[in-house]
Amino acid sequence: MIDWHCHILPAIDDGPETLAESVEMARLLAAVGFRRVHCTPHCMLGRFDNRPSQVQRATAELQRELRRAGIPLLLSPGMEYSLDEYFPVLLEQPQPLGNSQLLLVEVPSQAATELVRENVRLIIQRGLIPLLAHPERSVLLHRDESFQQRRSFTGLIRRLLARRADPALPDGSMPGLLLQDELQGMGCLFQGNLLSFSGRYGRQVQQRAFVNLDQGLYACFGSDGHGAESLEAGLLPALQALTDHQQGADTLGRVALRPGSFLIN
Numbered sequence: 244m245i246d247w248h249c250h251i252l253p254a255i256d257d258g259p260e261t262l263a264e265s266v267e268m269a270r271l272l273a274a275v276g277f278r279r280v281h282c283t284p285h286c287m288l289g290r291f292d293n294r295p296s297q298v299q300r301a302t303a304e305l306q307r308e309l310r311r312a313g314i315p316l317l318l319s320p321g322m323e324y325s326l327d328e329y330f331p332v333l334l335e336q337p338q339p340l341g342n343s344q345l346l347l348v349e350v351p352s353q354a355a356t357e358l359v360r361e362n363v364r365l366i367i368q369r370g371l372i373p374l375l376a377h378p379e380r381s382v383l384l385h386r387d388e389s390f391q392q393r394r395s396f397t398g399l400i401r402r403l404l405a406r407r408a409d410p411a412l413p414d415g416s417m418p419g420l421l422l423q424d425e426l427q428g429m430g431c432l433f434q435g436n437l438l439s440f441s442g443r444y445g446r447q448v449q450q451r452a453f454v455n456l457d458q459g460l461y462a463c464f465g466s467d468g469h470g471a472e473s474l475e476a477g478l479l480p481a482l483q484a485l486t487d488h489q490q491g492a493d494t495l496g497r498v499a500l501r502p503g504s505f506l507i508n
């Protein structure tokens with residue numbers, strides 16, 4: 244199995260703080276059957292100012308450490324970009340996933356839809372393929388649901404956030420999943436978070452993840468691991484939840500390794 248999204252590099256974002264914890268994460272991933280991991284620290288101007296050369300260096304260093312520790316895991320450099328207003332600057336020197344054309348991106352919860360569309364257009368114009376991280380967790384892609392929670396406090400907050408993100412949004416409209424369809428039509432691929440299937444992010448995210456899985460939305464999966472403790476607690480239940488689900492384990496293997504979909508490097 245391939246982990247397409249993992250914050251495994253030490254002291255570079257909000258992932259592990261030490262090399263020892265990175266090695267422990269690698270040990271856990273290898274133990275449940277992963278053989279390749281794309282190292283994808285956050286890249287957000289002003290918050291996580293990571294650059295490709297830095298990530299490549301950190302990936303090589305961790306790979307050397309894994310070899311020393313006898314952990315059979317191949318690492319590739321990557322990045323998780325935020326599709327915010329600073330993204331076009333970062334796209335001038337992109338860091339795709341390994342040798343592939345895939346660029347891992349996430350949708351900021353308060354972004355305007357037009358900004359997301361425009362950033363996706365820029366990625367495609369550059370000849371790269373946008374791989375949208377964990378759509379099941381994206382507020383922007385599911386804000387239609389918030390309109391169904393009119394009477395709850397959470398619903399009120401989510402409606403306010405959605406309106407702030409796009410002031411032109413008429414109350415009662417359902418643009419979230421339409422945006423997801425549109426992005427897919429533009430050429431976006433989607434990566435599911437493994438821990439979404441075990442309910443780590445709540446029941447609603449879990450339900451969306453299974454709906455997406457059944458609809459064949461996901462091109463690949465990732466742990467989105469940020470530390471050894473959460474990986475240890477979440478990985479096995481997530482894989483078990485997928486195994487228990489109809490076609491779960493089969494889908495995981497088949498989709499991640501589908502020939503022609505990705506450059507398995």
Ligand SMILES: [Fe+2]
Binds near residue numbers: 248467
């Ligand atoms: Fe992430």
